[in-house]
Amino acid sequence: MVDQRDVECMAHALRLARRGRFTARPNPCVGCVIVDANDDIVAAEYHHKAGDAHAEILALQQAGDRARGATLYVSLEPCCHEGKTGPCTQALIAAEVKRVVVAMQDPNPQVAGKGIQQLEQHGIQVDCGVLTPQAQELNAGFIKRMQSGIPYVTVKSAISIDGKTALHNGTSKWITDTAARNDVQRLRAQSDAVMTGIGTVLADDPALNVRLTSSQLGLDEEVMQPARIVIDPQLQIPAQAKMFSLPGQTIVFTGQESANRAQKNLTNCEVIMLEQHQGQLDLHQVLQQLAQREINSVLVEAGSNLVGNLIAQHLVDEMIVYVAPKLFGSAAKGMAEIGAIDIMDEHISLEYKDVRRVGNDLRITALITH
Amino acid sequence: MVDQRDVECMAHALRLARRGRFTARPNPCVGCVIVDANDDIVAAEYHHKAGDAHAEILALQQAGDRARGATLYVSLEPCCHEGKTGPCTQALIAAEVKRVVVAMQDPNPQVAGKGIQQLEQHGIQVDCGVLTPQAQELNAGFIKRMQSGIPYVTVKSAISIDGKTALHNGTSKWITDTAARNDVQRLRAQSDAVMTGIGTVLADDPALNVRLTSSQLGLDEEVMQPARIVIDPQLQIPAQAKMFSLPGQTIVFTGQESANRAQKNLTNCEVIMLEQHQGQLDLHQVLQQLAQREINSVLVEAGSNLVGNLIAQHLVDEMIVYVAPKLFGSAAKGMAEIGAIDIMDEHISLEYKDVRRVGNDLRITALITH
Numbered sequence: 028m029v030d031q032r033d034v035e036c037m038a039h040a041l042r043l044a045r046r047g048r049f050t051a052r053p054n055p056c057v058g059c060v061i062v063d064a065n066d067d068i069v070a071a072e073y074h075h076k077a078g079d080a081h082a083e084i085l086a087l088q089q090a091g092d093r094a095r096g097a098t099l100y101v102s103l104e105p106c107c108h109e110g111k112t113g114p115c116t117q118a119l120i121a122a123e124v125k126r127v128v129v130a131m132q133d134p135n136p137q138v139a140g141k142g143i144q145q146l147e148q149h150g151i152q153v154d155c156g157v158l159t160p161q162a163q164e165l166n167a168g169f170i171k172r173m174q175s176g177i178p179y180v181t182v183k184s185a186i187s188i189d190g191k192t193a194l195h196n197g198t199s200k201w202i203t204d205t206a207a208r209n210d211v212q213r214l215r216a217q218s219d220a221v222m223t224g225i226g227t228v229l230a231d232d233p234a235l236n237v238r239l240t241s242s243q244l245g246l247d248e249e250v251m252q253p254a255r256i257v258i259d260p261q262l263q264i265p266a267q268a269k270m271f272s273l274p275g276q277t278i279v280f281t282g283q284e285s286a287n288r289a290q291k292n293l294t295n296c297e298v299i300m301l302e303q304h305q306g307q308l309d310l311h312q313v314l315q316q317l318a319q320r321e322i323n324s325v326l327v328e329a330g331s332n333l334v335g336n337l338i339a340q341h342l343v344d345e346m347i348v349y350v351a352p353k354l355f356g357s358a359a360k361g362m363a364e365i366g367a368i369d370i371m372d373e374h375i376s377l378e379y380k381d382v383r384r385v386g387n388d389l390r391i392t393a394l395i396t397h
Numbered sequence: 398m399v400d401q402r403d404v405e406c407m408a409h410a411l412r413l414a415r416r417g418r419f420t421a422r423p424n425p426c427v428g429c430v431i432v433d434a435n436d437d438i439v440a441a442e443y444h445h446k447a448g449d450a451h452a453e454i455l456a457l458q459q460a461g462d463r464a465r466g467a468t469l470y471v472s473l474e475p476c477c478h479e480g481k482t483g484p485c486t487q488a489l490i491a492a493e494v495k496r497v498v499v500a501m502q503d504p505n506p507q508v509a510g511k512g513i514q515q516l517e518q519h520g521i522q523v524d525c526g527v528l529t530p531q532a533q534e535l536n537a538g539f540i541k542r543m544q545s546g547i548p549y550v551t552v553k554s555a556i557s558i559d560g561k562t563a564l565h566n567g568t569s570k571w572i573t574d575t576a577a578r579n580d581v582q583r584l585r586a587q588s589d590a591v592m593t594g595i596g597t598v599l600a601d602d603p604a605l606n607v608r609l610t611s612s613q614l615g616l617d618e619e620v621m622q623p624a625r626i627v628i629d630p631q632l633q634i635p636a637q638a639k640m641f642s643l644p645g646q647t648i649v650f651t652g653q654e655s656a657n658r659a660q661k662n663l664t665n666c667e668v669i670m671l672e673q674h675q676g677q678l679d680l681h682q683v684l685q686q687l688a689q690r691e692i693n694s695v696l697v698e699a700g701s702n703l704v705g706n707l708i709a710q711h712l713v714d715e716m717i718v719y720v721a722p723k724l725f726g727s728a729a730k731g732m733a734e735i736g737a738i739d740i741m742d743e744h745i746s747l748e749y750k751d752v753r754r755v756g757n758d759l760r761i762t763a764l765i766t767h
Contacts, residue, residue: 186559188763189731190557190558191560195737198740200741338724352746352747352749353744354708354747355738355744356734356736356745357705357734357735358734358737358738359737361560362558362727363559364727364728366726366728369566371571376723377558379754382759389761391558
C-alpha cells in the first residue's frame with residue numbers, strides 16, 4: 028500500500044531531478060527531498076552537473092541537523108561506490124536519517140540494490156518503488172546504457188500530415204513552425220548526442236547544435252552542446268562542414284577502407300573506423316562506441332535511409348514526430364526506408380506516449396514496441 | 398454583451414440539436430429550449446427526422462400555455478415558409494412567446510433573416526448570434542450546400558505514422574483498431590453520402606454501409622444508410638458489387654462515352670453520365686449533382702488518386718485522419734496524389750480542429766484552409 032505523502036514527496040524529488048536534464052549528463056538526473064519528523068520539508072535539491080555533489084549530499088547539507096531522524100526521498104538509489112564524489116550511502120548513515128524512500132534501484136547491474144542493502148545494514152528503513160515508472164522515464168538513456176550497453180535512441184521527424192519529410196526536390200525548410208523548431212532545440216539540449224547521415228550533411232550542412240541560450244532553457248549553467256555524430260561510410264564529409272567550426276564534439280563514423288582522416292584534413296572531430304558490409308556500417312557497433320563514450324541518449328535527425336536502417340535493425344526506442352498541418356502529396360519524400368513489408372503483421376509497432384499541440388503543429392511521442 | 402443564461406440555454410439547445418445528427422438529414426439539426434418568465438425550462442426538443450415536426454413546434458407543444466411570455470432558444474432561424482411542415486414563425490407568433498434567441502440565420506441566401514424579420518414585425522424581441530460558431534459547425538454540410546451549391550466534403554484516411562494507407566501490395570486490412578473503425582461507422586452514419594473511387598471498388602469491393610445498430614448509435618429511429626457514391630469514369634463497376642445488394646441508395650458517376658447502364662445490367666443504382674476530360678470526371682460537377690439531390694455532406698473513403706484529385710481541386714473541406722501507431726516504410730502507399738510541388742509555399746494548408754486518442758489510435762481532424 029503506497030503512502031500518499033510518500034508519493035507527493037517523491038513527485039517533488041522527481042520535479043527537482045528534471046531540472047538537471049540539460050546539464051547532469053552523463054550522470055542521471057536525481058532529485059532529493061528531506062522531510063523531518065514534523066512532516067516539514069527541510070531540504071529539496073537536485074544533481075546539477077557531473078563532478079558536482081550528488082542530490083543527496085546537497086540535500087543533507089541544506090538540512091543540516093534536521094536530517095537526523097528524517098525521511099529522505101531520492102529518485103534513484105544512493106550510490107555506495109567512490110565515483111567523482113564520495114559514496115552517498117556513507118553520508119546518509121552519518122547524518123542518521125531514519126528512513127530512505129527510493130524511486131528505483133541503480134540500473135547498473137553491478138550495483139543494483141547494494142546501496143539499499145548498505146543503508147539497511149546500518150538500521151535505516153528503506154522503501155524502494157515509489158513512482159518507479161516516472162523515475163525510469165526521466166533517466167531512460169542512463170538506464171538503457173547501463174543495462175544494454177547502447178544509448179537510448181530517439182528519432183525526431185518533422186512531417187506533413189501525409190507523412191512527408193521533404194518535397195520531391197529535397198526542400199524541407201521549413202515544414203514546422205517556430206514553436207516546434209524551438210521544441211527540437213530543447214530536445215537537442217536534453218540529448219547527449221545528435222546523429223545524422225552523410226546525405227543530410229551533404230544536402231543541408233546542418234549545425235545540429237543548440238541555439239537557445241541558457242536563459243531560454245531556464246539554466247544558471249552554460250548550455251551543454253550535444254555531441255554531433257555523422258554516419259559516413261565513405262568519409263565524404265567535407266573538411267569545411269559547418270559543424271566542425273562549432274563548439275562541442277563531433278564524431279564521424281566511417282568504414283575501414285575509406286580515405287583516412289589525415290588525407291581529408293579533418294580537424295575538430297574524432298573519426299572512428301568500423302568494418303563495413305555492403306557499404307553500410309554496423310549501427311549497433313556505432314551505438315556501442317557511443318555508449319563507451321558515456322553517451323546515454325542519441326537524438327537522430329536524419330533522412331529516410333538512416334532512420335529506416337536504425338528502425339529496421341530495432342535500434343530505435345522512441346519517435347518524436349512533429350506533424351505540420353500540411354499536405355505535400357505522394358511525390359514528396361517519405362520518413363523511413365524500412366524495406367517493403369508484404370503482410371500487415373510485419374509492420375513496426377509503436378505505442379503513443381504523448382500527443383500535444385506545439386504552436387500550430389502537433390507533436391506525437393511514441394515508443395517503438397516492435 | 399452576451400448574457401450568460403442565454404449562452405447556457407443555447408448550449409442546451411445545441412446539445413439537443415446534435416441528437417438529430419444521424420436522422421435529420423437532409424434537414425439541418427435543430428434544437429429548441431423554452432424558458433418561462435420564472436427562468437424554468439418548460440420545453441426542450443430537437444428535430445428528429447425530415448418530414449416530422451420542427452424543433453420549435455415540438456417545443457411549443459411541450460410547453461403548452463407556458464410558452465406565452467416565454468423566451469425560446471433555437472439553434473437555427475425559424476422557418477417562415479411552407480416546407481413539408483407549416484412555417485414555425487406563425488406558430489411562435491400564435492403562441493405569444495416574448496423573445497426568441499437564435500444561434501444563426503438560415504444559411505439559405507433567399508431566406509436568411511426573413512424569419513427573424515417576421516417575428517420582429519409581430520413584436521417579438523429577437524436576438525441572433527449566440528454560439529454561432531458552434532451552430533455553424535453542427536450543420537456545416539447544410540450550410541455549405543445552401544451557400545455554395547455543393548456538399549461539405551470530408552476525407553477520411555487511416556494511415557500509419559509515416560503516412561501510409563496501404564502496404565505496397567495494396568493490403569490495408571486493418572491499419573487501425575476496432576475503436577477507430579467503429580468511430581468511422583459513426584462518421585458514416587452522420588454523413589449523407591460516402592464516396593469512393595472505382596479502384597477501391599475493384600480492389601476491396603467495400604460495403605460502405607453503417608453496420609452499427611440503432612442502439613449502438615443511441616437511436617430510437619432506424620439507422621439511415623448514407624448514399625454510396627462511386628466515381629467510375631469507364632463504368633467498370635461489376636453488376637455484382639457488394640454495395641448494390643445492400644439497403645440504401647447507390648449512385649455511380651461515369652463518363653459519357655462509357656457503356657450505358659443497360660449493357661452493364663446494373664440494378665439498384667442510379668448511373669449519372671457526365672462529360673469527361675482525359676479520362677477524368679469533373680468532380681465539381683459530381684458534387685453539384687449530389688447537392689441537387691439534397692446531399693449536404695460527403696465522406697470520402699478512397700485511394701490516393703481520388704483523394705488527391707479532390708484536394709488538388711480545392712473541393713475538400715475537412716480531413717479526418719486516423720493515425721495508427723505503426724510504421725509501414727517508404728515502399729508502402731501514400732495518402733494523396735496531389736501532384737509534385739516544388740516550393741514549400743505550394744503545399745495544401747490545414748488547421749487542426751481536434752486531436753484525440755481513439756482506442757490505440759489517434760484521430761486528427763483538420764480543416765483545409767488552402
